[in-house]
Amino acid sequence: MPMPTPIFDHKELLTINTNELPIYEDALAPYFPGVDVQPLYLDPNLGIWTLRVIFQPGVRLPCHYHTGPVHLFTMSGRWHYVEYPDQPQTAGSYLYEPGGSIHTFMVPEDNTGPTDTFMVVYGANINFDQDGNFVNVMDATDIMQIIERLVKERGLEPARYIRPGQAGYTVG
Template sequence: MPISVYSHHELLTLNTKELPIYEDAMAPYFPGVDLQPLYLDPSLGVWVLRVIFHPGVTLPCHYHTGTVHLFTMSGKWNYVEYPDQPQTAGSYLFEPGGSIHTFMTPADNTEPTDTFMVVYGANVNFDAQGNYLGMMDANDIMLAIENLVQARGLEPAKYIRPLPAAYTTK
């Protein structure tokens, strides 16, 4: 049987209990956000992260260019625009592409909010006046983690990343 570039002889698996969590990984832009990258594919624009939000975090209002699957494992959060629909431990939220909202964790949360997200595309971020702040996608997450690892003198981050696109012949 011919071997393809996609052949592998072991599972691509990670144990979140064995990987570092990068504390305050998005500072200074988004303080109080800890990250654990699991799968980053800048070619397809897919990012899979474990994200821990500390009490009192409010992210900028953002527009999703693609869908999001968001699981809440502990804690509590809600969108500012939907205060009567808090997400708590065990909640699963599907967000269609084109969703616009402002993520926040209540300041009176008694624990961090631990989430797992699968994001397709980018977040386009805006300030409170609706002015464009910037975008965040799988490539931005990769660069942020690489810069954080280098700045803090840590071991390189371990996460799953597919092969980059290439020609079949050289």
């Protein structure tokens, strides 16, 4: 069998260094303050969002439902789900969440520093308030719009992250 012909002609690797990219502080404020976001890969077509997220001590996100699976790696700090207080996630923890999961993310107020995480999310988070009422949907498109808004409002350089090409026809 002959070697396949590449579909895409990559002149360079699609790689980014998190140490060289900005972290958008308080990216989800005013609704969810204390959440700093660094987008790495955003694909609105497939609904995949890969982020580095840094949570400040005391952050509590709303209860949310995942429409798809999540891979979450904790690099430093600690956090837990309100529904699973006896299973804290600490530096080095890897968590897989199947689609259909419902939980409330929380960083303890007594953390001595921020909690640094890396996540790959498929689909959307459907967020609810404490009474179970719908709040909003967060997905790859929403993250893209949040980052674009922050860049404009704060007068920052355009965000650099990996994004696949737009769909189109093979022949005009």
